[in-house]
Amino acid sequence: MFKYNPLHCLPSAEDLPDSDDTPVDNELQDLIPSLLKAILALIWTNRMDWFFGIDMGIYYDLEQPAIVPDGFLSLGVERFFDENLRLSYPIWEEQRVPILALEVVSQKRRGEYTSKKKQYAELEILYYVIYNPLRRKKQPLEVYRLTDGEYVLQRGNPVWLEEIGLGIGRDRGTYQGITREWLYWYDRQGQRLRTPEERIQQLEERLRSLGIDPNSIA
Secondary structure (H helix, E strand, O other): OOOOOOOOOOOOHHHOOOOOOOOOOOOHHHHHHHHHHHHHHHHOOOOOOEEEEEOOOEEOOOOOOOEOOOEEEEEOOOOOOOOOOOOOEEHHHHOOOOOEEEEEOOOOOOOOOOHHHHHHHHOOOOEEEEEOOOOOOOOOEEEEEEEOOEEEEEOOOOEEEOOOOEEEEEEEEEEOOEEEEEEEEEOOOOOEOOOHHHHHHHHHHHHHHOOOOHHHOO
């Protein structure tokens, strides 16, 4: 869908605004994608073909402002270019549309179920994930897959994402000292993948079982 003429002088990420200067509505819109990114950095530490952006502009049209998901995942791209890292995500420069977009709904709706859903479909982003922790009568996590130009709701918790090789779902846990429901990645067997904090805790428990005080290790 997005084929750019290489002869056109298109701006690079350094030439484009790297923020829309719109603050997030609450901490969850930062913490939830940050946790997902931290888990990926742990399980894909040796892979250099992925990027997870948080509150970063995706540019797809020079005449349109960037669209800014709370989080998005791209596969088949460089994990980082240099020590300055990415400023934004121009599709004509990356040559890849993100495979997943994530929106965390707050009390102030931002078009998660309407305009953004339409934009992500037009961009041909395969998976669209909406997490609405304020919901009581409906499921707070919705995972959609693009099928024939329309997003189709996928059932289950977690939901397996075949093209990514991971599942995504919700569970209670503790992150940065906060115990509540979070979003996590899952393996094919439906087992939740541990966070960096949980792995450290597991290692400490293992050391204690061997009679070693973790605090004594420099």
